[in-house]
């Protein structure tokens with residue numbers, strides 16, 4: 001017991017520890033990336049924390065992340081042992097499950113739809129949904145925040161489960177965001193006590209154990225939603241109304257893949273959970289930056305006006321001709337990374353690194369936020385400046401080596417790197433082009449003075465994947481001809497939508513009929 005909480009000699013240094021607790025008394029329970037970054041400036045790019053008997057190591061340089069997580073990925077690709085993960089998804093959640101045969105199978109199956117080539121097949125529905133997003137923002141701009149959430153959910157539910165969500169009020173969307181909320185509570189650092197180390201906690205009755213109640217609530221909602229969507233896929237296949245969606249393909253090859261029906265449902269659910277909230281959080285941040293930094297918006301709009309002009313809507317191919325818009329997207333990832341600490345990795349064997357011995361079972365946090373906000377690497381890192389990515393490939397300041405950098409840093413590390421990044425990039429590129437082409441974005445004005453109100457670019461949710469908190473924004477079409485083009489393109493998208501509309505509820509069908517008849 002005397003040694004519990006004490007930092008072993010072989011570990012990298014870190015904040016002073018207390019007996020038994022280690023650093024638990026100072027471990028941040030919200031916005032952990034800020035505190036981890038503050039400690040990195042004091043203890044260096046690799047330091048350790050003791051969470052009772054558990055060790056965690058925090059990496060805050062590209063060199064350490066590359067050498068440990070990318071190059072030694074055979075032993076650094078586990079996830080931390082978690083009672084919560086088992087209780088909520090029986091270890092079948094691709095993003096959270098341990099590095100095991102189950103993970104390998106799920107990852108292989110997921111990979112088959114998410115390669116750069118495979119995602120091309122899903123572009124028509126992505127383009128159609130992005131058109132609806134413009135349509136929604138045109139007709140009810142005050143609800144832009146939820147329109148974006150609807151978009152990102154509908155794209156993944158269509159691609160994965162073959163069913164779209166035309167409204168934010170569509171039951172699948174509201175259920176999903178309820179699920180995301182409970183899930184954030186379940187997986188916040190500190191939500192679950194160290195059950196592996198203090199097994200007696202397993203016996204705490206549910207009414208006193210918040211973690212047990214949260215797990216139960218999450219599990220119930222996941223099972224109901226994912227199994228329901230799987231049932232609908234099977235019904236469409238039986239009725240020969242297949243959409244070509246991902247789960248329909250998996251169901252047909254289920255025996256070949258050797259995975260259970262429950263695992264198929266959880267795989268779909270994991271893709272939805274990992275893909276929808278991340279994409280919408282990024283798009284919200286883009287809009288926040290456009291209103292907070294009007295000079296950037298102006299330059300990006302000048303570029304899109306030059307390349308696309310007034311007479312047509314943007315196309316994916318236009319992106320290649322827009323270096324400034326590309327730089328804007330890279331700077332948004334740097335300025336407010338969607339996953340500031342990626343997802344935690346864990347070691348399946350002891351690792352020797354820079355003279356330290358880091359034991360098997362250690363949790364590794366890659367501090368993407370700390371890397372992207374390091375003043376030794378980026379000139380004025382707290383300023384939003386896409387130009388930095390025009391003057392150097394990775395945006396680093398002159399004289400700094402960028403040999404360890406890669407553009408996929410925001411998507412994580414090693415064997416756990418995000419398998420959905422190509423699908424995500426298509427959504428990001430398409431919508432950023434559409435936003436800049438179609439709309440004028442500005443902060444609300446003070447009714448007394450008429451001047452713009454300040455935008456708080458720090459107002460983010462708590463959690464592992466913090467999204468901007470809802471914020472006010474004035475959105476108007478850039479011209480009347482663009483507004484009417486958006487209406488007609490929305491109508492033209494009806495065909496691309498139709499095969500994903502078999503299982504819509506009555507309210508959705510009525511809403512669609514009404515909006516289509518209007519034009």
Ligand code: HEM
Nearest residue numbers: 094095274275278338339342343411412413416418420424
């Ligand atoms: C802006 C959008 C996105 C960002 C920034 C993002 C970022 C990330 C990050 C940082 C990780 C953790 C990697 C690690 O552990 O090192 C991750 C994992 C994952 N992402 Fe994404 N992601 C995005 C969109 C998507 C989409 C659209 C999908 C699916 C359709 C997806 C599916 C997954 C899955 C399944 C994992 C878990 C992989 C595993 O543990 O093996 N993500 N993502």
